[in-house]
Amino acid sequence: MTEQQVAVAEPSPGARQDFLRAVVKLCRERVYEDIQLADVAKLAGHDEQQLRAIWPTKSLMVVEALFGEVAPRLVFPDTGDFEADLRSQLTSIAEAFGDPGVGPHIAALAAEANTDRMLARVFLDRVFTPNRAAASKRFRSAQEAGQVRRDLDLDAAIDMVFGPIWFRLLLGTGTLTAELGASLADHAVGGLASRPDRTD
Structure with missing residues (x-):
């Protein structure tokens, strides 16, 4: 692995559901434009890169949630x-x-x-x-x-x-x-x- 390559951990068991629950919670607190991937990851208690490995965009994450x-x-x-x-x-x-x-x-x-x-x-x-x-x-x-x-x-x-x-x-x-x-x-x-x- 070169210095430019970054290892992205596979989503941990249960991470997807944790992310989805976090999205639903934030949807009840904020308008769509104010929901950020970093905030979802923090609330879910998982790494943001794991989130991005599942959903490349906020919209795809929110529609599923x-x-x-x-x-x-x-x-x-x-x-x-x-x-x-x-x-x-x-x-x-x-x-x-x-x-x-x-x-x-x-x-x-x-x-x-x-x-x-x-x-x-x-x-x-x-x-x-x-x-x-x-x-x-x-x-x-x-x-x-x-x-x-x-x-x-x-x-x-x-x-x-x-x-x-x-x-x-x-x-x-x-x-x-x-x-x-x-x-x-x-x-x-x-x-x-x-x-x-x-x-x-």
Whole structure:
């Protein structure tokens, strides 16, 4: 090894989770711009080089930490009652994104993804695509069960139902609360539900 080469220790067992917990804590204390890798490493009790060996950028670290934190709250239930499941899903998402330690950071990451191709790919692969697939699966099963109109364009329906939450999150046009989620569910079900055959 030359003098210019620096040995970087492999991340120690449990270091990744320590880092992620530290990120979540700092997200609740600071705005996105003020979160620094050195501060995360110090709070986690590990070397900064170990952190950088896992995540080359702050954005990749934060997106993993935040969505790992909220993922259990965003599972789309399937109880057989589509109206109840949709209400549960929308209220959970609205509450999660309305959390001041989560929502503003997700909005900052989404903005950064416009100019960071690696972040955009991670956001698409780990966040958008899995959640979109879960929604598509639940909407399709509701359609097959006759709880959702058979003539419905499911992609358009999903955009219509979840779009308002993302709109408020990214543009800051209104608060995100459980009440909003419930209201969106009420409005959505009226348009999505199967209708009795009409006779002239």
